[in-house]
Amino acid sequence: MSLEIVITPEANNGKRILIEGSLDSNTSSNLQQSIDANINNSVKTTILDFEKLEFLSSAGLRVIFKVKKRMENNGGKFLMVNLQPQIIKVFEIIKAIDSMSIFKDQAELDAYLKVIQDKVIDGE
């Protein structure tokens, strides 16, 4: 199974990465290349959208943790949304759930982003 990657702009210097298919040992390098080409230091929020991801292996996890670290090192945010049960299970196995910012759906993510945006508007 292949991996489709669609990267779109989000508000406030954000990027959304929609991944579809299988993120594994054969496709993880494709995601890494897309991230390297599109997520630079000016990006303040990266949202990884798992809605259409069916399969995730440790090779894919390494790319995810790498971009998370890159965002955090630059003072940005790395958020994950729409994880399917079999994908959540993988994060649970490696005990990474608590260290990730995971939102169950778009509504939950929107609520979080609104709070962040309101803080910016209020000058906090």
Added chain:
Amino acid sequence: MQNKQTISLQNKISNSVKLSEFFAECAKEYEISTDIYNDLRLVIEETFVNIASYAFAQEDSHTVTVEAKRTPDKISITFTDDGIAFNPLTDPTGFKDTDDHCEGGMGIRIITSLTDYQEYNRIGKTNVFTVTKYYTKPDNTLK
């Protein structure tokens, strides 16, 4: 229904795609549940990639044979290769259980978490690694 199916693959990581397709066919034949299929698909990917990455000298062409065997109560997947002695449950990169998940060892944790039993033996010049997961009658059979 055949209760044992085998595929032989060259030791290239890219062949994990063929292995995944092979196991999808096995899953249909064996009528295993989607949950068990998803678990074992991931275990098979992690194990094969580990073997292809570490059991052979670079550039060497070898064959890895994978057998999927179903019995009434369980499914066993056996990987056989003629590489150097290598247990897929050992991490040559050095496992560090820290917040930095890039350190390796995740594949091993996945294999041991998603299967009920794992056994490695060095038999002559052959590595034989078997993972076993107990079978339950499916509610949501893979279509």
